[in-house]
Amino acid sequence: MFKMRGGSINGVMWRAIDFVEGDKVDAAALKKLVRTAIEFNRAKKKAPVKKKVSAIKASKDAQGK
Template identity: 70%
Template sequence: MNASERIDQMIAGLSDWRRATFARIRECILAADPEIVEEWKWMGSPVWSRDGMIAVANAHKGKVKLTFAHGAGLPDPDTLFNAGLEGNARRAIDFFEGDKIDARALKALVRAAIEYNRAHLKKNARPAPSKAGSKKT
């Protein structure tokens, strides 16, 4: 089973309001960029990546949490982040029953995360190991 199928299965297993909320969050993330990759990590967490990790989501009792790996470095003009605000790297959005998802703002935040990843891709890449002792002729 691939990651997308596992995420489908996980969402289908939610029996309350979290199912529709989780599905809508996923829909917004995937609609933000056609090259986003879905992954399944850490023994059961949906992860979305594009040039690095964008976000991870989990259904908790009473909420759905969407955590952006580099949220502290992202612009959040719509003030979506409401959790993990004290962290140096991550920021999260906790969605509770009855919350409406601002699709436009969430897609913009996902696109900002992709731009962050792209801007830091070369900076974070490790240089290729040098070939010490090799001679050029």
């Protein structure tokens, strides 16, 4: 049996999976879970970049550069 848990340190969210010695692990399911989490995190990081670039451009436009 494994447990999913999560928390927050300094506003940064994290997730963990605790395994106990002797647990049987469905390797294919675990692999899919990890890949899905990576995909989710990458997609989440891409969205704000456009906003930052726009803010920088707007700042330069305002300065007449």
